[in-house]
Amino acid sequence: MVAQLTQCIRLNxxxxxxxxxxxHIASRRTGSxxxxxxxxxxxxxxxxRLCAEECDRHASMHEHCRICAESCRRCEQACQAALQTFH
Structure with a gap:
């Protein structure tokens, strides 16, 4: 079982x-x-995105993978929203 989660753990x-x-970098936002x-x-x-996809593969067997996938999707969306502030 651990061998199957090696890639998941690495991506996490x-x-x-x-x-x-x-x-850290985004919190110091300046024009330069x-x-x-x-x-x-x-x-x-x-x-x-990649981490969420990997965790989704294990989410039915591991609750922590489901939670991780949800958290990663929220962070992915937050990054997308932050990127929109530059346009």
Whole structure:
């Protein structure tokens, strides 16, 4: 069973790291670094999408995967909304 969750766990950890970095960088929003903020938000959006998709594969067997998938989708949507503020 653990072997089946290896990719899921890796995506969870990668996603958490990217989300943390995106939060730190986006909270320092200034006009001079908007391209960097946009890039990190796009990376966070993608990481959350991939993580949610992977967790969905295990959600019927593991409650924590269902919760993780829901959280990742909310974060993905938040990144999309934040990106819209740049247009």
């Amino acid at each position: 950890l990668d996603c958490a790291d990217i989300c943390t970095a995106a939060g 670094n908007e391209p960097i903020i946009q890039s990190v938000l796009r990376a966070c959006e993608e990481a959350c």
